[in-house]
Amino acid sequence: QESQASELPKYIKIVEVGPRDGLQNEKVIVPTDIKIELINRLSKTGLPAIEVTSFVSSKWVPQMADHKEVMRGIEQHPGVQYSVLTPNLQGFHSAIAAGATEVSVFGAASESFSKMNINCSIEESIEKFEEVAKSARNMNIPVRGYVSCALGCPYEGNVIPAKVAEVSKRLYSMGCYEISLGDTIGVGTPGSMKRMLEAVMKEIPLSALAVHCHDTYGQALANILTAIQMGVAVVDSSVAGLGGCPYAKGATGNVATEDVIYMLNGLGIDTGVNLYRVMEAGNFICTTLNKKTNSKVAQAFLNTGTIN
Amino acid sequence: AFPKRVKVVEVGPRDGLQNEKNVVPTSVKINLINMLSETGLQVIEATSFVSPKWVPQMADHTEVMQGINKLPGISYPVLTPNLKGFQAAVAAGAKEVSIFGAASELFTRKNINCSIEESLERFNEVMTAARGASIPVRGYVSCVLGCPYEGKISAAKVAEVSKKMYSMGCYEISLGDTIGIGTPGSMKEMLTAVMKEVPVGALAVHCHDTYGQALANILVALQMGVSVVDASVAGLGGCPYAQGASGNVATEDLVYMLNGLGIHTGVDLQKLMDTGTFICNALNRRTNSKVSQASCRL
Numbered sequence: 001q002e003s004q005a006s007e008l009p010k011y012i013k014i015v016e017v018g019p020r021d022g023l024q025n026e027k028v029i030v031p032t033d034i035k036i037e038l039i040n041r042l043s044k045t046g047l048p049a050i051e052v053t054s055f056v057s058s059k060w061v062p063q064m065a066d067h068k069e070v071m072r073g074i075e076q077h078p079g080v081q082y083s084v085l086t087p088n089l090q091g092f093h094s095a096i097a098a099g100a101t102e103v104s105v106f107g108a109a110s111e112s113f114s115k116m117n118i119n120c121s122i123e124e125s126i127e128k129f130e131e132v133a134k135s136a137r138n139m140n141i142p143v144r145g146y147v148s149c150a151l152g153c154p155y156e157g158n159v160i161p162a163k164v165a166e167v168s169k170r171l172y173s174m175g176c177y178e179i180s181l182g183d184t185i186g187v188g189t190p191g192s193m194k195r196m197l198e199a200v201m202k203e204i205p206l207s208a209l210a211v212h213c214h215d216t217y218g219q220a221l222a223n224i225l226t227a228i229q230m231g232v233a234v235v236d237s238s239v240a241g242l243g244g245c246p247y248a249k250g251a252t253g254n255v256a257t258e259d260v261i262y263m264l265n266g267l268g269i270d271t272g273v274n275l276y277r278v279m280e281a282g283n284f285i286c287t288t289l290n291k292k293t294n295s296k297v298a299q300a301f302l303n304t305g306t307i308n
Numbered sequence: 309a310f311p312k313r314v315k316v317v318e319v320g321p322r323d324g325l326q327n328e329k330n331v332v333p334t335s336v337k338i339n340l341i342n343m344l345s346e347t348g349l350q351v352i353e354a355t356s357f358v359s360p361k362w363v364p365q366m367a368d369h370t371e372v373m374q375g376i377n378k379l380p381g382i383s384y385p386v387l388t389p390n391l392k393g394f395q396a397a398v399a400a401g402a403k404e405v406s407i408f409g410a411a412s413e414l415f416t417r418k419n420i421n422c423s424i425e426e427s428l429e430r431f432n433e434v435m436t437a438a439r440g441a442s443i444p445v446r447g448y449v450s451c452v453l454g455c456p457y458e459g460k461i462s463a464a465k466v467a468e469v470s471k472k473m474y475s476m477g478c479y480e481i482s483l484g485d486t487i488g489i490g491t492p493g494s495m496k497e498m499l500t501a502v503m504k505e506v507p508v509g510a511l512a513v514h515c516h517d518t519y520g521q522a523l524a525n526i527l528v529a530l531q532m533g534v535s536v537v538d539a540s541v542a543g544l545g546g547c548p549y550a551q552g553a554s555g556n557v558a559t560e561d562l563v564y565m566l567n568g569l570g571i572h573t574g575v576d577l578q579k580l581m582d583t584g585t586f587i588c589n590a591l592n593r594r595t596n597s598k599v600s601q602a603s604c605r606l
Contacts, residue, residue: 218523226527266492
């Protein structure tokens, strides 16, 4: 059966997760002023959405302990949506008090992952998110829902597409405007991506879907291509491919924003993003972190002196 | 729909090692090829019969060709830029050869110091000799999605050069994105043009991962019916045109994707990864294969 869209989307929204997902999974903890500088630079690239921090207890995620300072300290450019993670009602209130205008909640398609990651079952986590969604609705705050382990789990192994569809549907029904399907350990391939999306697309409208691919096995761009061929028009990525994989020591994690944009440019798909400015922001953060970029596009451009 | 089977052409021992900073001794090359022969790969490009003055890394071509275990059912093609190289290859026991054309005049001039037309005349000599000796010839076309000197390359030019090489008698044409600059967009456009002139069953893609686009480009090629894909174990072989950047796509990452698509390759991924580990240790370098780097397993 042919689930390949005859035409690719004309426009794709890139959701930049580097400052949160990226920095949270880097070895080095970054000072607040550097985080703010990075976000301010990203705000000038044309990116329409930037995930800036996480209102999780600093006991669990020390890298994001400065969430209030970051939220208050960044320039908020018109035309850019700034979102923050809020795992529960307490985090939500704290985020709103700090000036957040959009929040995200993180579910998972695997019970084991949910228990190991946030110490509760999927059902219990959904109850917490419902509290957030309810408050958010009352305050007209949009909520984005993430589903982790959409193509595989570090503990359970295989994850069935029907489970991903079920969790996605719960998040969508509670009011999440968008569901980002995450290949958390990057094990997916175009084969499993297609099967998973076919199942989810039975429950969620295409326009409300996003893919969040990790490049741990080098499959991210091929998986993203598969998703956009099926009509998905929102893609998460991380500048310079920031953020390793916490489940595979030394391995890479997030797909690099630069590499995604390069591919979309080559396909004639509009993103509104200036690739060079993203590379410059990537160069800034990598220099600060004293690390090599994970973006192959940035690496290829680096020695020609094209990036400042 | 995807092909049910894909033939993986392993170019690590030649394209890979030729473009590595460190040179490995003959014994290591032979060991590498022998290990690759145990993985299920059906085609392993073994070496290049080019003058050692131009390519010192391949100076031991005769020793390598004579030293490797040649397993039945596996082909060990070698590069032969001209008649002299061809004769030396056959004398050393080669049973298949490859010739390298390009879709860019400037690239041809810089690379082998003649025009595309002149290079095709040289190849004709090889073709005639190969035909006489019943030796199959594989044709490569470089710069199919872009050239480090000319920039943009027209799909029509790629189709023209491919057609000439196919008409000359090459059984297969491997289309090379030499600087890895292509995207699924340009890959589709180029293949559409080439497939008007050469049957898809005679086409292969040789993608470089310099801009991280290789697997996405390969995916598009597969969707269009291409069923032969070149790759290099551990992603050996940097890009000589972008210092420090990567070159060949890693065979492990390709096989991982094909496995996930349910496409048969006959290749044992674990044995392939072990081979990659061996050659990276010998070269004292980290692997370019992400599959190899990742330590979590399903």
